[in-house]
Amino acid sequence: MKKKLYKLISKLNKALLPSYSKQRLDLSKASKVQMALIGWRYFITTKALD
Secondary structure, eight states: OHHHHHHHHHHHHHHHSOOTTTTTOOGGGOOHHHHHHHHHHHHHHHHHHO
């Protein structure tokens, strides 16, 4: 049940949130909000793949 929820959130993230890897964002120059979004996407993705 949890895995399905994480997969749903992951699909929403992909559709709604910006992809900084496609924008070639330099992590050393990223703002705190951008770093928080990167961390959120990483957390959800790892939970969806477990």
